[in-house]
Amino acid sequence: MSFKPIDAKSVFLQALEFTSTAERVTFVDRACAGNSQLRARVMLLLQNVEVPDSLLDQTGSQPDPTHVVAEGMPAVSLEFLKPCETPGSLGRLGSYTILEVIGRGGMGIVLRAMDSKLNRVVAIKVLATEYAGNPQARKRFLREAQAAAAVSHDHVVTIHAVDDDENVPFIVMECIVGQSLQQKIDATGALRLKEILRIGMQIAAGLAAAHQQGLVHRDIKPANILLENGIERVKITDFGLARATDDVGMTQSGQIAGTPQYMSPEQAMGQPVDPRSDLFSLGSVLYTLCTGRPAFRADSTIAVLRRVCDDTPRPIAEINPEVPDWLIAMINRLLSKQSQDRYQTAQEVFELFSQSLAHLAQPNLVPLPGSMNVTPSSSPGRKSASPRETNAGRSHWTLVGVGFFCAVIVVGIAVVQWLRPQARATSDETRVNGAARLTSEEQGEKRLVTEAAAPLPTRAPFDAVQARNHQEAWAKHLGVPVEWTNNIGMRFRLIPPGQFQMGSSAAELAALKEELQKAGTAEFDLFVSQSSGPRHRVALSQPFYIGQYEVTVTQYRQFLEETGYQSSASRAGAERFRWQQFVTEGDQQKQPICGVSWEDAESYCQWLNTRASKEPSRGLYSLPTEAQWEYACRAGTETLWVSGDDVEALSEFAIFGQTNTFGPAQVGLRRENSFGLFDMHGNVEEWCLDWHNHGYYARSPLTDPLFNDPPSEKGSGKVARGGAWNCKPWSLRSTTRNYDFPDKPTHARGFRVVCQVAQARR
């Protein structure tokens, strides 16, 4: 009997849809019934899916993304398994049929197996071979597992049995389908407040149950917190097992087993451990949930341990301003170096979280738990000198921005309650990707807070007349001009603080998707087009200046001549990519620079800043954030382009769709928008400060959002907006978020600059 290759392929692909080996084998058997050659071929193909290949896997893509392959797993020795007749199984252990390897925990291997007696799928944890030979480790392994089995709780993985098959000790547990907290964080970064509380509450509950049984987990970390599929119920796993290997690990090699990032100081120092150590680790996990990264990071184990014992982690507020003070205070207390300073029981922590969740749900009815009314000055890492921390400052802000806040609250997100004036690092300059952050921000805000005569921030939608009035009112109030030119001839317009709808509505996205698909648009562009949702109301709390035009060739040239800077393109040797190639005959003072990478643009802003010290009345230069760019581009409109929703009118404002021209047109040839800016739409596409993140809009802060954390997704890049002279209209939309690698210049991309406002008068 022979078979057609197409049939083998078809069965193979269908079999891949199943996630467990057993199910696949069953399917293949049925599909190839009667044709043993076909079956053999398919089975061979399937087996090769799992096998790593040094050559083919250099491409870096997983063979099959639907099948979970344990990450970073070195070859696992399964020789302890007995042979098994069941096809597709890896072997037998006691009365369990081993189906596949799920993963590798520090000291054990976790397998997925079928309990042949009870006919259910279970997870089996086996002590790794390097420890299995050590009688002490084995005894402890079993003893702790027995104790862990005594914990019966919703939020702890249930232990079914502990057994020993011819000297191979193993633990049988419930098999959780879902992802670990680590995987979730890797995928989405920091979590929302409600989720943080819910997860924290459940972990605390599980810990409380275990502590009651006299157990200390000792290895609480995101990888050991499983989230059950669907409801995302917390299941603490790897319980009590850390103790077995800890001692063994320490005595054998003097090194601490496993990753120490979530350890408590007493654990790190090898001191006796009690339930409060788990609470420290819980605090560490919560820190990670709030910020998307561990609290104590360093290059080596020793360095991490030192930080755990000595250092205060970077203040959460600096990384995620959305996190409320009371939660930060709680986390800080959990992270107290001395265990007597922490909460003393997991039960207490559980109750606090529980009440906070209730408060979040019904803020007017349920107060925050009393013990959490911590004043800001007592939390480490906050500068208490700043006026905004005092109640006076707060009420001034409230007075000024009442209408502002009402509009924002209408959105109905509870987290709005915690919106406060800029909670960013203040007195020291924090360097973000090379661009100095805005210290004059604080001064500007002080002014807004103390002057009762400040105009209201703008609220979109507004027309050209209103826009001009806003600009003039704020200029007068701040004592600065609406328009000014810096010492290299760059002209800026003042943009007042305000709020607007950022992003595209679901209807717009759907319509755009249909339009692009019909036009046969490439997947990347489809992906980009869908990044613009969901629409959400954003507030920009600070006024700023933005370049009236895109940066010109002459202006860029000056930078090169003064500094001898080598652009990304020339460093990479790409001859055609010199920006000079795109300069046409004529007035270079009017041609926008293009063929510059994000890094080039950044370097340009830094250069402006070194020169700016000669102009003390101005603040610092940088690229615009996405939010600043969109706000400036929209200039009070809520349509697809400033010209409206009809593409016909777009050419009044923008240069686009030019397929026969070699490069961009001169700046300022079309109509300015209501803020007095030219070529936001079209001409050259403009780099922004943010990294692109497809899901950012769903979770960004609503005030001054900026996504500047280095991306965890491969293939991400820096945002570029506004479309270019050779682009289709959809690229030019106010909401379109294109992106590209920061070191890559293209002939269609340039940039414009923003400058912070510093008060001219005292």
Add this chain to the structure above:
Amino acid sequence: MNDVTQILKAIRQGNSQAADNLLPLVYDELRRLAAQKLAHEPAGQTLQPTALVHEAYLRLVGGDAEQVWDGRGHFFAAAAESMRRILIENARRKLRIRHGGEFERVELAEELVQASDQPERLLELDAALTRLAEEDATAAEIVKLHFFAGLSLEEAGALMGMSRATAYRQWSYARSWLKCAIEGD
């Protein structure tokens, strides 16, 4: 308008012979680019095929990108085939040197270290790929675009008009197929 753009347009208009002219142009450009990059890189640097291919695209098509958008697939197919040839040539040369075939130190200007540390296996892969192409052109094309041209599966899929999921499936199959073939089953 440059040569490559003209060719791509011609292909789009149905001129199949034009495709034959495309490959040598693309091949030339890639070899030149690779040599140039290596001349600038510090010793021991590796080059990523994907960067080379994209750069070649921009240099050859550049400002005409909008016009030949539909012809991109042809370009990248040619680029993939070119990269494949460059890598195979390189592997063969390496083997010759290793077996003492050449005594002078040859400037391996096109050496792209990424795949060339296993020249024998690469040659086997190449032969297996030729056989796969006879049996299943789609799967083979995915391999060329993904492995040789360094495009992501998503990009490769897009060029071939298939979804990301489908591209992944084709790659899984092709990968297993090639492994079976190389390991001699």
